[in-house]
Amino acid sequence: MRKNYYRKLAFMGMLLIVLLAFQKYTSTEKEDFPELKFIAENSVPLTLIDFDPNDLDSKQWKNLGFSEKQVLTILNYKKIIGGQFTSKEQLKKCYAISAEKFTELESFIMLPETGKDRHFEKFKTNERKVITISEKFNPDKLSASEWMEMGFSEKQAEAILKYRNYLGGSFVSREKFRECFIISPENYSKLEPYLLLPAKAPDNFKKSGNQYAIKSQIQYHSFDPNTLDPDGWKALGFSEKQASTIVNYRDRNLRGSFKSLEDIKKCFVISPEKFQELSPYIKLNTDTGQKQETDFSKTDLNAITFKQLLEFGLDEKSAGSIIGFRKKLGGFVNKQQIMDTYNIDKDIVQKLISICQLNTSNVPKYTLTDAPEEWLKNHPYFKYSADKIIFYRISNSEDAKIWKLLKLKPEYEARMRLYIK
Structure with a gap:
């Protein structure tokens, strides 16, 4: 009997140990795992300019400080989401881009904050848009707006024109036109009967493609690139986005002025062909003697x-x-x-x-009940509480009640109240 008693006692002890271990394992007080961070191989400070991540190749991503593996991950992620980044929000989700790296790049990324921007919705759905052609046409003579009237999106129209410029200003043949990646096989089959182009390109096309270039319709005149605003660059044939990039490149990277023709040539939105076209008219004034000092x-x-x-x-x-x-x-x-x-x-x-002075008269301020949703979600002080505010104000019309429901830390609330009426 004594032997059985000790066996039962030992069994109860083991059972108690198992129960204690299980309770500790299922406890809500779990240890936090250390935060994972990607460490860029290139720690050299970067000189950044505005850029569209959809336009970057692997080399350009590396120039932004990403490793070869990170670049491969970013490009694969781009393919998975349909071949096009539509917003900063979407790009941020790529795990190869750390939070710190994204913060460094964010202000230079030429994308809307969220995928709700109408331009990008249009691009995402353009494959379903019907292409309409009423008569035969020469694609060498169509402008971007005419391609858009036909049924292509703005971005597709720009891509078609870029491809035409790449060929030397002319598609030359239906064969070359068909190679334009932005035109799907289905759309090409609709367009093909209406194309006023020969079936095949001449044998010597690759060697002398520039002979087919069409003379630009822009009336050039002498200009100083250091005095042009975005409208001035648009008048030279650049898009609004390209014009803004050139001005930002000049003002940010070059501290306000191009010092040489080489500086202009290095701006990535100015193609070698476009630079060749502009160079005879550039009158570069590098005189800084007239520079005005700010008071x-x-x-x-x-x-x-x-x-x-x-x-x-x-x-x-x-x-x-x-x-x-x-x-x-x-x-x-x-x-x-x-x-x-x-x-x-x-x-x-x-x-x-x-x-310096600080004038706050033009700073937008709202109440919690009338603040626009987009403002709440994008403002650095409100975005983490935006969803709660939007939810609580459905049934509460007074700010005081919403503040109580939010239960914020005093320092967070004080920061947010700076932008409250």
């Missing part, structure tokens, strides 16, 4: 430009961070916000804010 005591921190921040002594990274953060906020409400900006030279910025 910073009269300068508004909510209106100060990237160029003026560089003039004050900030580097491009600091200047870009301040401009980017101000844009997301809709404007600074107090000077401490500028000091709290990431990636800045705090000593120089402290001197800057002690000299």
